[in-house]
Amino acid sequence: QLQLVESGGGLVQPGGSLRLSCAASGFTLDYYAIGWFRQAPGKEREEISCISSSGASTKYANSVKGRFTISRDNAKNTVYLQMNSLKPEDTAVYYCAASLGRLCIGSYNYWGQGTQVTVSS
Numbered sequence: 001q002l003q004l005v006e007s008g009g010g011l012v013q014p015g016g017s018l019r020l021s022c023a024a025s026g027f028t029l030d031y032y033a034i035g036w037f038r039q040a041p042g043k044e045r046e047e048i049s050c051i052s053s054s055g056a057s058t059k060y061a062n063s064v065k066g067r068f069t070i071s072r073d074n075a076k077n078t079v080y081l082q083m084n085s086l087k088p089e090d091t092a093v094y095y096c097a098a099s100l101g102r103l104c105i106g107s108y109n110y111w112g113q114g115t116q117v118t119v120s121s
Contacts, residue, residue: 001026002110004096009115012086016119020081022096022112029053029072033099034079035108036070038092038117045095049081050104059104064090086119093117 008020022034035050048061049070058070069082079096094117097108 004098004110004112006094006096006112006115009094009117011118011120013121014087014119016086017082017084018086018117020083020094020096020115020117022079022081024077024098028074029077029079029098030074031102032110033102033104034070034072035097035099035104036079036081037095037097038090039095040089040092043092047106050099051079052104053102057104083117086117088119090119091117 003025005023008018012018031053033050033052035047037045037047039045048064049068051058051070051072055072067085072079093114095114096112098110099107100109
């Protein structure tokens, strides 16, 4: 059974940091590009980052560029999203997704269940 499971969300103060994890179950992530998405109340789902299967290439949305870092450890079958300098507008449900392919081309086939991130004083 192919599954992605996110973890690491929670409540954090503005300016704080969180690290989200995306772990694969039932398949290896070695051959898949992985994207991170978020959806805030009243807003459409937004792709915020992606990493190629090898980790050689990454991309970021302008809203998170310079603050968030995506990485992967294929030996652990896990992708990470390090989030620094968090702002209240980062509050959202965060999802990871696996692409049918090695590159970040925008087509995703497998999705996690999401984890809530709340940035508030």
